[in-house]
Structures are given as structure tokens and as C-alpha cells.
Amino acid sequence: MKNRKRTRGIEQIKSRYGWIFISTWLIGVVLFFAIPVIQSIIYSFSQMTITEDGVNTVWIGLKNYKYIIGEHTDYLNWLSRSITNFVYSLPIIVLLSMVLALLLNQNFRGRLFFRALYFMPVIIATGVVIDLISGMAGSDMTSSSVNESVSGGMFSVQDIIAVLDLPAEIAEFVQKIISDIFDLIWNSGIQTVLFLAGLQSIPSTLYEASKVEGATKWEEFWFITFPMLSNVTLLVIIYTMVELFVSNSNVVVDHVYSLMRAAIYDETSAMMWFYFLSIGVVMGIIVGAYKKFLQNRWS
Amino acid sequence: MRNIKSVSGSLLTKNTLNNVKKSAPDTLMFVFRMVLLISIGFVIIYPLIYMIVTSLVSRNGFFNSTRVWIPEAISPMFNYKTAWELMDYGNSVWATVKYELVSALIEVCACAVTAYGFARFNFKCKGLLVGVLFLTILVPDMMVLIPRMANYSNMDILGIFGLVNKLTGIDLRPNLLGTAAAFYLPSLFSMGLRSGIMIFIYIQFFSSFPKELEEAAWIDGAGPIKTFLRIAIPSSGVVITTVLVFSLIWHWNDNLLCSMYLNAEYPLAMQLDLLPTTLTTMGYYLNPETPETLAFQMAGCVLFVTPMLIIYMILQRKFIESIDRVGITG
CATH class of the missing domain: 1.10.3720.10 (MetI-like)
Structure with a gap:
């Protein structure tokens, strides 16, 4: 009895220390997250004027939203383009970075060189440079060089697709991937790093045991690697979603930035919130499906 | 029975005999891996080389649009x-x-x-x-x-x-x-x-x-x-x-x-x-x-x-x- 009381005391002290450790973060969340989010929602329902002592807001209800959905000529168009891009880039980036991480994790000659090379996008990918070079080198490259280098100049990707006689949708999809391959590879740098770290954390005893049991490579991947990576995969999915959400190559984001620079804040807030909500629904579906169908299988 | 077999199999992997048997798919794997790694490496390296080369080209070097990789005139x-x-x-x-x-x-x-x-x-x-x-x-x-x-x-x-x-x-x-x-x-x-x-x-x-x-x-x-x-x-x-x-x-x-x-x-x-x-x-x-x-x-x-x-x-x-x-x- 006495003993239990004492341990509870320790637990209490420990929980107090927990609060101490996260206290700065709590203040940060209130000051730099919760309050701004609420303000931003209010802005989206108001008409804003900027005066000397801050901003003046007048509540106008749903007018901003009605404007961007009903009257704005391009917004819905941008939105659907962004969402399509989002839905199709996400699985490709996640798969691509997983494959890259698996490749780089193996033992072979020149592994260190390739690792150093493959981390280059990590340094450059998140910024101005990527916009510049993907705009210039990227378009240049995908239009001609990739096609030529892939096919050796003999026949183009289109010809291969025509020969294979694929349905029109799939053919279009394949072509889109090939023309976007530059962006996709350059956007999967950090994800590869995260996967590599995850792969390293799988204890090698598991593989040894499976070898003794006579598992094939595929079984090894499907029953050990993949389940052990499930948390990292979730992190990668979330990271990729956020990254795609704010990337400059996104039409909505691009226009939002230009509006922000022009100091039009009310309409911009409404645009962003509507965009966030619609992407949020997609995000929720993807994360939910992942948790339900893949992660729960092993836990 | 199956267990014994697989254990003996795993012991055999240390034998050279088994290695010879394995080498054909291994080479295939090696070639496949290298092709994949190098082609993706190319996609990563390409814009960097482009960036460096273009940064050297002088004003006159842009007149001839057929010369991309080895510019005619440079002014670094x-x-x-x-x-x-x-x-x-x-x-x-x-x-x-x-x-x-x-x-x-x-x-x-x-x-x-x-x-x-x-x-x-x-x-x-x-x-x-x-x-x-x-x-x-x-x-x-x-x-x-x-x-x-x-x-x-x-x-x-x-x-x-x-x-x-x-x-x-x-x-x-x-x-x-x-x-x-x-x-x-x-x-x-x-x-x-x-x-x-x-x-x-x-x-x-x-x-x-x-x-x-x-x-x-x-x-x-x-x-x-x-x-x-x-x-x-x-x-x-x-x-x-x-x-x-x-x-x-x-x-x-x-x-x-x-x-x-x-x-x-x-x-x-x-x-x-x-x-x-x-x-x-x-x-x-x-x-x-x-x-x-x-x-x-x-x-x-x-x-x-x-x-x-x-x-x-x-x-x-x-x-x-x-x-x-x-x-x-x-």
C-alpha cells in the first residue's frame, strides 16, 4: 500500500517535469499557431483594411468564399489541377524514395558515392534553385534528352506506348510520369533519407532468423521490411503531403503568393482555407486508408 | 523435415558450390541495380552540369543555339x-x-x-x-x-x-x-x-x-x-x-x-x-x-x-x- 503511494508520487513528479519540458512549445503553439489560425479564419470571413495600428476587419460572412467559388474564373480550375497533381505525385514519390532507400541500403561498391550523390536534392530541392533549374533545365531535359536517352534516339516513348497498345488513360499517365520524372526524383530526397534511417533501425536478427527459415527475398521484404517501416512510411506520407501542399509548382500556391505580396489578405485567406480543407479531406482519406489497410495488418 | 532442409541449405550458402550457383542472378541483380542507380543519378546530375555550364556562357555564346554543352564563348x-x-x-x-x-x-x-x-x-x-x-x-x-x-x-x-x-x-x-x-x-x-x-x-x-x-x-x-x-x-x-x-x-x-x-x-x-x-x-x-x-x-x-x-x-x-x-x- 505504502509502496503504491510512493510510486504514484514519483509518477506525479515525472508528469510535472513533462509539462516543464513541453512548456515552451505550449506557449509557442498558443502564440504562433492557435491564435494565428483563428485570426486567419476570421480574416477569411471579413473584409480587411490595413491601417497604422494593425489591421481592421469587418465581418462580411461568406462573401469571400462565395466570390472565389462562384465568381472567380480560375480558382476551381486551379484547385482541381492541384488536387489531381497531389493525388498522383504522392504514391509515386513514396514508392520511388522507398526503392531508392532499399537500393542504397545494400552493400555494394561505390555505395558511399551514390549516397552522397543522392543526397544532393536534399540540399537543393527545397528552395529557389529548384524552381529555377526545374523551370529551365527541367523542361529542356524532359522534352528532349530524357526521351532520347531512354530510347537511344531510335524511337520515342510515344512509339513504345503506341506499340504496347495501352488504354488511352494509362498511356497518358505513363507519359505524364516520364515528363515529370525530374520533379519527382528531385522531390524525393528527404524521403529517401528518412527511409534509409528507418531501414537501418531494423534489427538484423530478424533477417537472420528469416534466412534460417528459408524465406525468399520477397517474403523478407513483405513480412519484415515493410511492416517494420510502417511508422516511417506514415511519416514520409505526411511529410510528402505537406511538401506537395506548399510547393511552388502548385498553381493555387503560386497565385496565393502573388496575392500575398500584393497585400490582399482577406481573399487570400479564404482561398487558402478552402484549398486546405479540400486537400485535408484527401489527406484524411489517404492516411486513414493507410492505417486501416496496411498498418493494422501487423499490429 | 522442411526445417532440416532449410537449415542445411543455409549452411550450404557458405560453400563455394552454392556461390557459383547463385552468381547468375546476382550478376543480373548487380546490372539491374547499376542501371537504375546510374540513370537516376543522371537525372540528378544533369541540371547541376547544366547550371554550371550555362553560368559560364558569355553574351555572344548564346547566339548559336545548337551549342549547349560546349559553349562557343565564355566569360566566367x-x-x-x-x-x-x-x-x-x-x-x-x-x-x-x-x-x-x-x-x-x-x-x-x-x-x-x-x-x-x-x-x-x-x-x-x-x-x-x-x-x-x-x-x-x-x-x-x-x-x-x-x-x-x-x-x-x-x-x-x-x-x-x-x-x-x-x-x-x-x-x-x-x-x-x-x-x-x-x-x-x-x-x-x-x-x-x-x-x-x-x-x-x-x-x-x-x-x-x-x-x-x-x-x-x-x-x-x-x-x-x-x-x-x-x-x-x-x-x-x-x-x-x-x-x-x-x-x-x-x-x-x-x-x-x-x-x-x-x-x-x-x-x-x-x-x-x-x-x-x-x-x-x-x-x-x-x-x-x-x-x-x-x-x-x-x-x-x-x-x-x-x-x-x-x-x-x-x-x-x-x-x-x-x-x-x-x-x-x-
Whole structure:
């Protein structure tokens, strides 16, 4: 009895220390997250004027939203383009970075060189440079060089697709991937790093045991690697979603930035919130499906 | 029976005989891997080579559009000198260090503290707070930037200063826009650039520490804060390196925050973004779309990337090693 009381005391002290450790973060969340989010929602329902002592807001209800959905000529168009891009880039980036991480994790000659090379996008990918070079080198490259280098100049990707006689949708999809391959590879740098770290954390005893049991490579991947990576995969999915959400190559984001620079804040807030909500629904579906169908299988 | 077979099979793998049998698919695998690695490596290397080559081309070199890789005329000195001057290189590197890199360092420290709290302690509403942490990752900075900016222009802590202002007429609310505090404050409260993800990486690492470690320290009379400083931090060099590299890179590349918070003294990322405009305003070209401006822009890119590459070269081995080792404890 006495003993239990004492341990509870320790637990209490420990929980107090927990609060101490996260206290700065709590203040940060209130000051730099919760309050701004609420303000931003209010802005989206108001008409804003900027005066000397801050901003003046007048509540106008749903007018901003009605404007961007009903009257704005391009917004819905941008939105659907962004969402399509989002839905199709996400699985490709996640798969691509997983494959890259698996490749780089193996033992072979020149592994260190390739690792150093493959981390280059990590340094450059998140910024101005990527916009510049993907705009210039990227378009240049995908239009001609990739096609030529892939096919050796003999026949183009289109010809291969025509020969294979694929349905029109799939053919279009394949072509889109090939023309976007530059962006996709350059956007999967950090994800590869995260996967590599995850792969390293799988204890090698598991593989040894499976070898003794006579598992094939595929079984090894499907029953050990993949389940052990499930948390990292979730992190990668979330990271990729956020990254795609704010990337400059996104039409909505691009226009939002230009509006922000022009100091039009009310309409911009409404645009962003509507965009966030619609992407949020997609995000929720993807994360939910992942948790339900893949992660729960092993836990 | 099957077990015996597989055990004997695994013993056989040590035999040379078995190795010979395995070598055919192995070579195939090797070729396949190399082809994949090299072709993806090509996609990564291509724009970098393009960037460097284009940065060397002189004005006359652009007339012949069939020569891309080996330009007809080069003027590296002139291109780089112009880019250097237009970007005000020395000052903007200093601005980057002052605003961005310092706040990156603050962020790395602050996030470690928060993550330790989440990973090692149980307290009420922890689940809820972890949910909030996820929300801060999911809601991009872009969404909260406008209100943050409006708040910065007269910074107020929970309305206290505002109240003082109303009662006494003394305005204590400082204008943080354009000062370094606008960058440091969020980092200090672990709400800086992508702090959520950093906290998350830290949490994953810290929760892999064995519980006995803490209990031993606890029995020896070290409080949690001492345990954190003396035991947790020294043994997490690997994760700190990873987060540090990420944070430095993200801050170096950031041009959204500074384009919102600063009016002068732009960091390098912004100067690079503005380079075409600067070129026109300085009277180099009337139209920023002419191909010659490309050379200056690419020279600017090279200048922009170089410091980060040097830092990466220095940290590279540790970084790659750290990725190898983050796992060992986990």
C-alpha cells in the first residue's frame, strides 16, 4: 500500500517535469499557431483594411468564399489541377524514395558515392534553385534528352506506348510520369533519407532468423521490411503531403503568393482555407486508408 | 523435415558450390541495380552540369543555339562578378547567417527539449497534445503567415501590452517586423520553420532509449533536467546531426519567411529570387526574359549553392554515418 503511494508520487513528479519540458512549445503553439489560425479564419470571413495600428476587419460572412467559388474564373480550375497533381505525385514519390532507400541500403561498391550523390536534392530541392533549374533545365531535359536517352534516339516513348497498345488513360499517365520524372526524383530526397534511417533501425536478427527459415527475398521484404517501416512510411506520407501542399509548382500556391505580396489578405485567406480543407479531406482519406489497410495488418 | 532442409541449405550458402550457383542472378541483380542507380543519378546530375555550364556562357555564346554543352564563348569572370555584385553577396550571406542560421540553431535546441518531454514523460492530455503536434505539421506555415505578420507589427503577449496601452497610453508593443526577433521567437518556442517534423524525428529517437537508463539516473539522484542534459543529449549526437543538417538547409533555402518579414537586408535566397528584377532595374537588360540573363541567374545559383555544399561536405560523413547509426539504438 505504502509502496503504491510512493510510486504514484514519483509518477506525479515525472508528469510535472513533462509539462516543464513541453512548456515552451505550449506557449509557442498558443502564440504562433492557435491564435494565428483563428485570426486567419476570421480574416477569411471579413473584409480587411490595413491601417497604422494593425489591421481592421469587418465581418462580411461568406462573401469571400462565395466570390472565389462562384465568381472567380480560375480558382476551381486551379484547385482541381492541384488536387489531381497531389493525388498522383504522392504514391509515386513514396514508392520511388522507398526503392531508392532499399537500393542504397545494400552493400555494394561505390555505395558511399551514390549516397552522397543522392543526397544532393536534399540540399537543393527545397528552395529557389529548384524552381529555377526545374523551370529551365527541367523542361529542356524532359522534352528532349530524357526521351532520347531512354530510347537511344531510335524511337520515342510515344512509339513504345503506341506499340504496347495501352488504354488511352494509362498511356497518358505513363507519359505524364516520364515528363515529370525530374520533379519527382528531385522531390524525393528527404524521403529517401528518412527511409534509409528507418531501414537501418531494423534489427538484423530478424533477417537472420528469416534466412534460417528459408524465406525468399520477397517474403523478407513483405513480412519484415515493410511492416517494420510502417511508422516511417506514415511519416514520409505526411511529410510528402505537406511538401506537395506548399510547393511552388502548385498553381493555387503560386497565385496565393502573388496575392500575398500584393497585400490582399482577406481573399487570400479564404482561398487558402478552402484549398486546405479540400486537400485535408484527401489527406484524411489517404492516411486513414493507410492505417486501416496496411498498418493494422501487423499490429 | 522442411526445417532440416532449410537449415542445411543455409549452411550450404557458405560453400563455394552454392556461390557459383547463385552468381547468375546476382550478376543480373548487380546490372539491374547499376542501371537504375546510374540513370537516376543522371537525372540528378544533369541540371547541376547544366547550371554550371550555362553560368559560364558569355553574351555572344548564346547566339548559336545548337551549342549547349560546349559553349562557343565564355566569360566566367564577368558573369560571376556581375552576379556577385547584383546579389550583394557578402552582405546577403551575413544576413542569411544572422536571420536564418542562428534561428536554425535555436530551433534545433528548442525542439530537442520539447521532444524529450513528449517522449519520456506521461502526463494528462498527452494524446491530445500529440494530436496538436500533428496538426502543426499538417497546417503549413503559409496558412498562419499573414496573421503572424500582422501580430508582429505590434507584438503583444496575450493582450497584456494592449491593455496597458489602453489604460495608460504607453505603447509597449514593439514592432518586430524587419528585426531578427521575428525569426528567433518562433524558433525559441519550437514553432519555427518545420519544427513539427524535427520534434517528430527527435521523439522517434528519444523514445528508443531504455527506461532503465532514466531510472538509474533517478536513483542516483539526478533529476530529469540533469538526466536530459548529461545523459540524453550526449548520447544523441547522431539524431542532432540529422536534424541540424535539415534545419540548416531549410533555413538557408527559405525565402517565404524573409519575403514576408523583411523590408531590407535580404538574405541570399531572396536576392537570388530577385536577381532578374535587379538585372532590369540596374539597366543590364530591358527584358528579363532574354537568354543572356540566364547566365547571370545560373552563376547566382552556383554562388548560392556553394556554401551549403561546403557545409554538406564537412558534415557529410557524419551525416551519412548518423543515418547508419540512428537505427542501432532503435
